[in-house]
Amino acid sequence: MDQALLPLQSLRARLPGLLATLEAGLVERRPIVRLCLLTALAGEHSLLIGPPGTAKSELARRLHAIFRDARYFERLLTRFSVPEELFGPLSIRALEEDRYERHTAGFLPDASVAFIDEVFKANSAILNALLTLLNEREFDNGAGRQRCPLISAIGATNEVPEDEVAEAFFDRFLTRIPVDSVSSAAFFALLRTDVAAAWKAPAREDTLAGEDLASLSAAAATVALPENVITSLAELRAQFAADQVYVSDRRWVKIVALLRVAAASDGRDSVALWDLLLLPWITAPDAVRQEKVAAWLQNRLGVREAFSPPRLTRVVEAFQAQLDAELQANDLDYDESGRLRFSAEQVADQIGDAKGGAGALRMTYARKRRYGDCHIGARTAQIDDLIRRIDTYSEELAGQRRELAAYRAVSLWLDEALAERVDRHLAATAEVIAGLRQRALDTRAGFVNLPRLPEDDGRIPERVDHESLDAA
Secondary structure, rough: OOOOHHHHHHHHHHHHHHHHHHHHHOOOOOHHHHHHHHHHOOOEEEEEEHHHHHHHHHHHHHHHHOOOOOOOEEEEOOOOOOHHHHHHHHHHHHHHOOOOOOOOOOOOHHHOOEEOOOHHOOOOOHHOOOOOOOHOOOOEOOEEEEEEEEEEEEEHHHHHHHHHHHHHOOEEEEEEEEEEEEEEOOOOHHHHHHHHHHHOOOOHHOEHHHHHHHHHHHHHOOEOHHHHHHHHHHHHHHHHHOOOOOHHHHHHHHHHHHHHHHHHHHHOOOOOOOHHHHHHHHHHOOOOHHHHHHHHHHOOOOOOOOHOOHHHHHHHHHHHHHHHHHHHEEEEEEEEOEEEOHHHHHHHHHHHHHHHHOOOOOOOEEEOOOHHHHHHHHHHHHHHHHHHHHHHHHHHHHHHHHHHHHHHHHOOOOOOHHHHHHHHHHHHHHHHHHHHHHHHHHHHHHHHHOEEEOOOOOOOOOOOOOOOOOOO
16 A cells, blocks of 8 residues: 555544544534534634533534644633733733734644634634634734644634624634534433543544644545536525625635545545535524525435426426327318218207307317327327436436435435435435326327327327426
8 A cells, every 4th residue: 555545544444433432422412523523624613603501612622632732722702802811921021122922832823723612702803813813824923923733723602793803704614513402302311421421532543643634635635526516516606696695715615625525534536416415514604594505405416407396297297288188189070072071960959059049050060189190109209208218317316315325324424314304305306206207108198099090191290399308
């Protein structure tokens, strides 16, 4: 094996155990733990949005223990917080030498993993300083800039204020994760769990060193971004624009980088369509809009819009309407001399209608239209083409479900609840498609059983006009 690949292989082997360690004793926190670790592996920051007492700080402390020789910093901010609390006190000696510098050892500029509680309660001066530190890993210390070893910061807040500085700072957190109290179903498990006893820091050899992160970053840079993934991202971007939700270009670039890290850490050389199930928490700003993204993904992933049940239903209904029209169509009946044929009963009926005040006698007679083999063959050929395309799409849907199942079996980062929603939607779509196929078959049988002419007249009808099923 290439020696350069050894750290990456080792990291992949250790990740499942590290995730289990992080999750130990934390009830209903599995998706949150995994999102925070993935975000850290991508060199990005997470924001936990929820009430106090929901294990936010506990998660941050555990995350720190995952990284070898990492320095940890934690602070609760208030509206009275001053820069010294985060960035360190001013250096008296530097002031004596007319320099404005801080002692940063042990403070945020010196930290590898940081937890900042109530981040939006700080004043604008602190938030502005944090902007550069979080995004560029640099701190303006006096006349120079200090390089910071920050791997990842976890912020926590009850709510996100709406002002210009706060929005810019909010955008620095790639992952925004709503954190709620445990559900009623998990409440008993919460009371029975000793969180402190459940947590055991990983052995040093199992933690992640700098070379592990470097090898993962290098592998992620080579991960391919398939066209279908790019197309889905573009469609979601357009949806955001339509909903007037702003997602910055910088965020889209970071989103793709995180998807590549997810693929590389799973041992894949290409971003999968199902990696997009991470998008709710790295695109939308809050729980309400994240659910809209989740619903969009549920309805779109693995399903071609051109073969969506509503569109395919309209196509099948067009054939059914054509069949009904042809079954009900009438023809005038002529004899060999070109005169209309009438029976005595029909003439009597017409005369009776005239005597009853219906008006002048009108000699009309119609019979059900009959069709030649060319006509029926053209209709069945067109509907056979539709059935073939439905069969192809049904096989495609089955393949998508198999791919999703395989992905669920190996992915470390997948939100299982959302994956289950997508799988149920694929299954429901397949069921609807199967029903439409049967309707198409029944319609085909109806065309075959149309009244026939004794001899084919050679007439080929125009194709049934229906909505195109060309690939979207």
